[in-house]
Structure formats: structure tokens, C-alpha cells
Amino acid sequence: xxxxxxSDQDLEQMYQEVILDASRHPHGRTSLTPDAAEAGAAxxxxxxxxxxxxxSAGRSHQFNPTCGDEVTVHVEVGHEEPRRIERLVWxxxxxxxxxxxxxxxxxxxxxxxxxxxxxxxxxxxxxxxSRGAGLDDDKDNDILGDAKAFQGVSxxxxxxxxxxxxxxxxxxxxxxxxxQDGATMGGSNDxxxxxxxxxxxxxATDNQTSDNQVTDNAASDSxx
Numbered sequence: 001x002x003x004x005x006x007s008d009q010d011l012e013q014m015y016q017e018v019i020l021d022a023s024r025h026p027h028g029r030t031s032l033t034p035d036a037a038e039a040g041a042a043x044x045x046x047x048x049x050x051x052x053x054x055x056s057a058g059r060s061h062q063f064n065p066t067c068g069d070e071v072t073v074h075v076e077v078g079h080e081e082p083r084r085i086e087r088l089v090w091x092x093x094x095x096x097x098x099x100x101x102x103x104x105x106x107x108x109x110x111x112x113x114x115x116x117x118x119x120x121x122x123x124x125x126x127x128x129x130s131r132g133a134g135l136d137d138d139k140d141n142d143i144l145g146d147a148k149a150f151q152g153v154s155x156x157x158x159x160x161x162x163x164x165x166x167x168x169x170x171x172x173x174x175x176x177x178x179x180q181d182g183a184t185m186g187g188s189n190d191x192x193x194x195x196x197x198x199x200x201x202x203x204a205t206d207n208q209t210s211d212n213q214v215t216d217n218a219a220s221d222s223x224x
Contacts, residue, residue, distance in 0.1 A: 015150075015152055016152070018100075018146055018149040019097065023095075026100070028110065029102070031091060032072050054086075055087070058176030059173055060073050060168075060169040060172035062168055062169040064098070067161065068095075069092070069162055070092050071165055071169055073089075074087075074090065074091075075174055075177055082115065083115075085112055086111075088109065088170070092166075097162040101167070102165075102166035104145070105166050108143070118171075121167050121170065127154060128160045
């Protein structure tokens with residue numbers, strides 16, 4: 001049975017079950033210890049280290065004061081072009097919507113190029129702006145996969161913030177990882193290409209790791 005053979009009520013129930021299952025068995029969740037701060041204590045700076053010297057790492061902490069959701073997203077991006085997400089993990093707590101969204105986000109973008117991951121975020125954001133209508137484009141729905149289950153969530157502005165929390169963390173941590181060697185979201189700095197990274201290229205300094213809050217503006221597009 002496909003989605004078009006189901007009643008709206010049955011489809012909504014199925015989507016709710018998908019979200020609950022993903023929140024109970026989250027993918028990509030791990031314990032992110034504060035070893036970064038300890039590593040730089042002697043010099044007054046903290047460093048977010050990548051697992052491999054061939055990657056740059058970025059980490060972002062996000063907090064949703066409305067619901068109390070809190071997450072830290074850690075991403076590692078390979079140095080070779082096209083820049084690719086080699087590792088994506090997260091740690092945090094919150095409602096079933098935020099935890100399920102993080103789990104599905106991990107499945108969607110882990111291993112993707114940075115450009116493809118950015119495009120995936122754009123598709124998910126459009127879903128969250130659909131006010132429950134979902135997306136008509138088959139290609140977009142293929143990209144979403146199980147994340148189509150958040151179609152119903154897009155009817156509730158307060159819940160949209162929960163669903164977008166991890167994605168905002170991904171966007172921020174990617175920007176921090178790329179900034180280490182002169183690259184930016186959507187493009188690279190030619191001066192940084194093809195050069196051997198410095199000894200600390202696998203780390204991000206403390207001023208690149210900041211706490212961010214998801215404010216009421218996170219759902220402004222959907223409420224407009």
C-alpha cells in the first residue's frame with residue numbers, strides 16, 4: 001500500500017508511528033564529551049578535533065527555549081573536492097519530534113556532499129513551510145524519504161522549531177568546519193584548495209563553537 005491508497009487519518013497515524021519509532025531508536029546519537037575544552041585548557045582555547053587528519057570538524061550547540069530541546073551536532077568534512085560529510089553524530093535530549101528529526105537527518109545527509117546536504121536541508125525546510133500540505137515534487141519526496149512523516153508537524157509552528165533544531169545545528173557546524181580551511185557554504189576558497197592543512201587543521205577554535213538559540217523567528221516563514 002502506498003501513501004495515495006491511504007485515508008488522511010491512516011496516513012497521519014502511520015507518520016506518527018514513524019516519528020515515534022525514530023525517536024525511540026535514534027540514529028547517529030552518541031556521547032559527546034567536553035574533551036575539546038579540556039584539550040585547549042592550557043592555552044586558553046578549546047579545539048574540536050576530527051577523527052581523521054583528512055577532515056575538518058565543526059560543532060554546534062542548539063537550544064529551543066520554547067520546548068526545552070537541546071542538541072549538540074558534530075560534523076566532519078573531508079578535505080578533498082567535492083567536500084563530503086564523512087562523519088555526523090549528535091548528542092542531546094528533547095521531545096520525540098526533535099529526536100526523530102535528528103535521527104532522520106543523520107540518515108539523509110551522512111556521506112552526502114556539503115552541497116547535497118545543503119539542498120536536503122532546503123527541501124526539509126520547504127516541507128516545514130507547507131502548513132501540512134506536503135510537497136508535490138516527486139524528487140523532493142524521494143530526498144525526504146521517511147522525513148515525509150513530518151508533513152503533519154508543519155501545521156504547528158511551535159513544533160516546527162523542534163523539527164528544525166538539529167538541521168540548524170548541522171548548518172552551523174558545517175559552516176564552522178569549512179571555515180577552517182577557507183571554504184564557505186556553497187563554494188570553496190581557491191586559496192585553500194590543494195594545500196596541505198596545518199597541524200591544527202582538524203580542529204576548530206573555541207570562538208567557532210557557540211551556543212545558539214532557536215527563537216520564534218525559526219517558524220516565521222510558515223506563519224507568514
